[in-house]
Each structure stands twice: as structure tokens, then as C-alpha cells.
Amino acid sequence: MHAPMPVPSAWVTRWAPLMRPGGHVLDLACGSGRHLRWLAERGWQLTGVDRDEAAVAPLRNLPGVAEIIVADIEGGPWPLAGRRFDGIVVTNYLWRALLPCIEAALAAGGVLIYETFAVGNELFGKPSNPDFLLRPGELLSAFPGLRIVAYESGLEAAPDRVVQRLVAVAQADSHASAAGPEPSDPAAKIAAFGALRLQPSGKHP
DSSP: OOOOOOOOOHHHHHHGGGSOTTOEEEEETOTTOHHHHHHHHTTOEEEEEESOHHHHGGGTTSTTEEEEEEOOTTTSOOTTTTOOEEEEEEESOOOGGGHHHHHHTEEEEEEEEEEEEBTTGGGTSSOOOGGGSBOTTHHHHHOTTEEEEEEEEEEETTTTEEEEEEEEEEOOOTTSOTTOOOTTOHHHHHGGGTTOOOOSTTOOO
């Protein structure tokens, strides 16, 4: 009997609609694919990257999964040089040297959804190494070329942990239509979220 797949992060499911429908999304450090599976089931085309071959092997033939890359992204070269994605999802992962690579891999109009542990988490468990914990407010300055749409920081429950999370959008390119945003432009979609106030961590519907 197989163990149930962990549910996707509420932060990811809440903000994923900003990404272009059917677009190409990168799930970085995807692990066993809880977000990759959820996104693929909803029509996005997924590239997953992780160093654990055993974890990603079951993902290779799933519908909507365009590509699985096994790579040591901390000790080896960045495997996605020159490539751009309509969305990038990163959860429970931090390697600061890769932050510029993540920003550069986002296509114009693309959406970054990021959520990981922050300083203070060491009081509750792993990770406790400061190399893997965001400093206070660090995500706010981690991607200087992106426009921040949403940000939260604080204590999350069940299990108790300290997190930061961010949604940011790459600026549309200079060739965008002067007649107004395309329906798939995240800037147009953000208006739909205008009445949705950020809630304290763990309080989203």
C-alpha cells in the first residue's frame, strides 16, 4: 500500500493561477513531486529538477511532465542555462548561490512562487543550519529585478515552523502590446486578487 502523496502548499495553490495557463513551469528541487503532480494535473507543462534519482523516477512518465532533470544544482553547473519558464516554484529549499539563476530563468511576465524556512525555525526542528534559513526579510531583496506581488513571514502551524514566502512577477518585455495586457499577462490577473487581503500564516481558506 502506497503512502498518500503530501498535499501541496496552500501558498502554491493560491497563487498558481497567476501563471500562464498551459505554460511551462519549473519545479526546482521537486523531490517526490507534490507540486509537480498538482500543477501537471491542472494543465501546466512541467520541468522538474532534483538530485535524487529515486525520488523523481516515478515522475518521468506522468502526463504533463515534459522533462525531469537529475542534477546536483549545488555542487555542479546550473542545468538550465539560457532557458526561460512561465513559472517557477520553489518550496522548502534554499541555496543562496542559485537565487540569481532562478531570477534569470523566469520569462518576461513569468511568476515566481517561493516558500521556505526562515530564521527561528531552529527552535522547532530541522532545518536549523543558518545556511538553509532565510534571514529576516531576505526574500524581499533576493530577486531585485522582479516585482513583488505578495509576501508573508512568520510562524506556521501543523507542524510548527517559521517560513517566508513570496510571489513575484518578471516585468513584461518591451514588445508587449500597447493596446493593453494580454489575458494571460499576470499583471491583468493580479487585479482579480485585489480584494484578497493577506491573512496570517496558516489562515488561508
